Amino acid sequence: MKNKQFAVIGLGTFGYSVAVELASKGMQVLAIDNDEEIIDKISGSVTQAFVLDATDEKAVKDAGVADCDTVIIAIGGNIETSILSTLIVKDLGVNNVIVKCTSKWHLKVVAKLGASRVIYPEFEMAQKLVDGIINPNILEQIEISKGYNLVEIVAPQKYWGKPLKDTGIRSEYDINVIAIKRRQPFINDEGQNDIKDEMIVNPSADREINQNDILIVIGHQKSIEKMKNI
Amino acid sequence: MAKTKEVPSQEYETMEMGKFYFLNNNFAEAVAQFESVLKINPANAEAYYNIGLIKESANKIEEAKAMYLQALSIKKDYKIASEKLNNLMGIEKDE
Structure with a gap:
């Protein structure tokens, strides 16, 4: 299968990391920024790197952006440049355009311009941080559909020592436990104590929950809220 | 008379008990031994x-x-302790 082609426009910390990560996974990556120093730095890590003005339609076209499957616009400092660049890339006929936004207004404008996906990392990280502070027992949370989440949650004390079927997680809360992450002590190759995660995928109803287990569950957000408070 | 060197110290024995638990x-018992x-x-x-x-196993991340x-x-130069700390702080190994 032919590797997908990506363009990353704007190589600040976020864009730079995206470009390098994509390239490290074997993708064809075209990196664009107006800073020569950054282009020099990234040129060894990506397929092609160009110094150019992202609002110059001809220069963007000549760089080959139109041939890319996905374009990621990660211009953070200047909203106007980001919006113009989005417009140019859409006009070039690129279907999948992902834009990093720095404000809700920025997000609304690029969404109206036809961006396929808008991301707001600062806001998303802030939300995640607050969730982590308020709910320390919830280690990870991914929304998989509106209202339904996949959650990594510390097993409530009430369930310790009980088999899954006796916990009522499914019958009372309508939540499915799809895996149990269990910390196992062991001695590593250097003879030191260590811990490793053992994944028990699709646990049976008779599987007992231990102290320190982490449950990977799927269910409605409201049900998970109820369960975490027990 | 001074103790012979072959006799394991109380510190060593308590540490071994902690590791055993x-x-x-x-x-719980392991922590009690390590605290001793x-x-x-x-x-x-x-x-x-x-x-x-x-x-860390008990998800008490700040205490860990x-x-x-x-x-x-x-x-x-406690390499593994440094790795564990970096991991909890979200710092990549090669950074």
């Missing part, structure tokens, strides 16, 4: 590291970090 998933080690020798970095592991930091303050 740790490897048998008896974390620290009463005998407050500069035992390994005891702090082991308590850190147990706190404090233990790894204590271990590192005693033994600056």
